Amino acid sequence: xxxxxxxxxxxxxxxxxxxxxxxxxxxxxxxxxxxxxxxxxxxxxxxxxxxxxxxxxxxxxxxxxxxxxxxxxxxxxxxxxxxxxxxxxxxxxxxxxxxxxxxxxxxxxxxxxxxxxxxxxxxxxxxxxxxxxxxxxxxxxxxxxxxxxxxxxxxxxxxxxxxxx
Amino acid sequence: xxxxxxxxxxxxxxxxxxxxxxxxxxxxxxxxxxxxxxxxxxxxxxxxxxxxxxxxxxxxxxxxxxxxxxxxxxxxxxxxxxxxxxxxxxxxxxxxxxxxxxxxxxxxxxxxxxxxxxxxxxxxxxxxxxxxxxxxxxxxxxxxxxxxxxxxxxxxxxxxxxxxxxxxxxxxxxxxxxxxxxxxxxxxxxxxxxxxxxxxxxxxxxxxxxxxxxxxxxxxxxxxxxxxxxxxxxxxxxxxxxxxxxxxxxxxxxxxxxxxxxxxxxxxxxxxxxxxxx
Numbered sequence: 001x002x003x004x005x006x007x008x009x010x011x012x013x014x015x016x017x018x019x020x021x022x023x024x025x026x027x028x029x030x031x032x033x034x035x036x037x038x039x040x041x042x043x044x045x046x047x048x049x050x051x052x053x054x055x056x057x058x059x060x061x062x063x064x065x066x067x068x069x070x071x072x073x074x075x076x077x078x079x080x081x082x083x084x085x086x087x088x089x090x091x092x093x094x095x096x097x098x099x100x101x102x103x104x105x106x107x108x109x110x111x112x113x114x115x116x117x118x119x120x121x122x123x124x125x126x127x128x129x130x131x132x133x134x135x136x137x138x139x140x141x142x143x144x145x146x147x148x149x150x151x152x153x154x155x156x157x158x159x160x161x162x163x164x165x
Numbered sequence: 166x167x168x169x170x171x172x173x174x175x176x177x178x179x180x181x182x183x184x185x186x187x188x189x190x191x192x193x194x195x196x197x198x199x200x201x202x203x204x205x206x207x208x209x210x211x212x213x214x215x216x217x218x219x220x221x222x223x224x225x226x227x228x229x230x231x232x233x234x235x236x237x238x239x240x241x242x243x244x245x246x247x248x249x250x251x252x253x254x255x256x257x258x259x260x261x262x263x264x265x266x267x268x269x270x271x272x273x274x275x276x277x278x279x280x281x282x283x284x285x286x287x288x289x290x291x292x293x294x295x296x297x298x299x300x301x302x303x304x305x306x307x308x309x310x311x312x313x314x315x316x317x318x319x320x321x322x323x324x325x326x327x328x329x330x331x332x333x334x335x336x337x338x339x340x341x342x343x344x345x346x347x348x349x350x351x352x353x354x355x356x357x358x359x360x361x362x363x364x365x366x367x368x369x370x371x372x373x374x375x376x377x378x379x380x381x382x383x384x385x386x387x388x389x390x391x392x393x394x395x396x397x398x399x400x401x402x403x404x405x406x407x408x409x410x411x412x413x414x415x416x417x418x419x420x421x422x423x424x425x426x427x428x429x430x431x432x433x434x435x436x437x438x439x440x441x442x443x
Contacts, residue, residue: 008396008397008398008432009432024397025398025399025404026397027394027395027397027400027405028396028397028405029397048396048429048432049425054422054429055426055429058429058430061433062432062433065429096405097395098391098394098395098406098409099331099333099405099407099408100333100408105392105424107396134405134406135404135405136401136405
């Protein structure tokens with residue numbers, strides 16, 4: 001099956017049932033998967049930083065670098081492709097922190113906080129969250145089946161983004 | 166044989182630094198070195214020359230206008246910068262292979278190293294530190310010790326990753342092997358006989374509070390390294406298991422937004438350099 005790699009500060013949307021979207025090495029970055037199980041369209045984004053105000057120029061060139069601009073972009077595109085909010089399944093992974101996380105490097109926690117706010121404002125619920133800790137994660141979405149996996153330190157956990165609640 | 170002995174032997178048997186590189190690095194220490202001498206040394210190798218020109222024309226190192234000859238590159242970028250470029254070209258191939266102990270795929274170590282080189286320079290620029298000697302190279306070579314330790318990390322992987330452990334990964338390496346990847350890297354670079362600011366930075370990059378010499382280099386490479394791990398760039402099994410020195414960023418006077426700004430500008434520059442070096 002063809003892997004489609006989502007790089008850091010990038011996102012991809014697919015409606016090819018054979019595709020597997022994958023993003024590697026989520027540390028403090030957050031990876032978000034949004035999936036419509038009825039029309040089987042999925043999107044995956046890998047955001048590095050919480051808010052675009054830290055570097056407006058970069059946010060224009062690479063909106064997916066930031067949680068705020070990136071989520072807005074991916075959601076808009078998903079809605080244009082016909083996904084419905086009422087059917088969406090959402091999986092989130094990453095937001096980890098280095099061992100002795102002090103104030104300076106709380107990027108992971110801030111990424112997750114900003115993400116949660118955006119989802120909450122849009123009345124969207126997270127179906128899967130695998131966040132925090134001091135581990136790095138690799139996530140995959142099988143577009144055809146809605147299977148979502150999180151791999152970390154050699155172990156892989158499977159979730160099925162269900163067809164119905 | 167103890168791990169420490171095995172590590173020492175691996176360092177001893179590890180290839181020497183490419184001769185050209187060492188000559189260039191040593192000639193930088195000589196205040197009388199002139200462009201012409203360096204030009205002669207480099208142009209003897211046409212492959213190297215064309216690579217130097219490619220990097221001299223990159224957005225990252227780029228001088229204004231197109232650089233078409235070695236002489237112009239040396240004039241526009243300066244001898245120190247050209248030496249850093251040559252070092253990057255010659256040492257990068259060593260960082261391409263995968264390291265299964267650390268769970269780094271091919272190019273991951275290079276990617277992380279380029280991130281640290283660029284982010285260190287961006288930190289220096291942002292905080293107004295001018296002319297921190299060989300900062301790019303110190304960043305680029307800070308993790309060479311991982312190549313030395315990798316087979317032993319592979320052997321001890323389960324024990325190194327024990328969930329009950331709370332120490333940082335470099336401390337775990339020290340406990341298991343008698344030496345961390347930082348110390349092993351310092352020892353390798355010392356064997357390579359290259360300028361001290363580079364070897365000291367490699368050796369102390371996880372313990373910046375213990376060093377007084379070249380404190381700027383060490384602090385900046387330390388923070389750039391932790392930032393790279395935090396963003397998952399070239400991070401393996403050890404990735405998030407390091408400590409950040411509270412002293413290092415206080416000394417540099419950094420704010421949260423400074424760190425995030427540096428991350429935002431480093432990514433694309435890293436991507437450019439990585440593609441030019443592979």
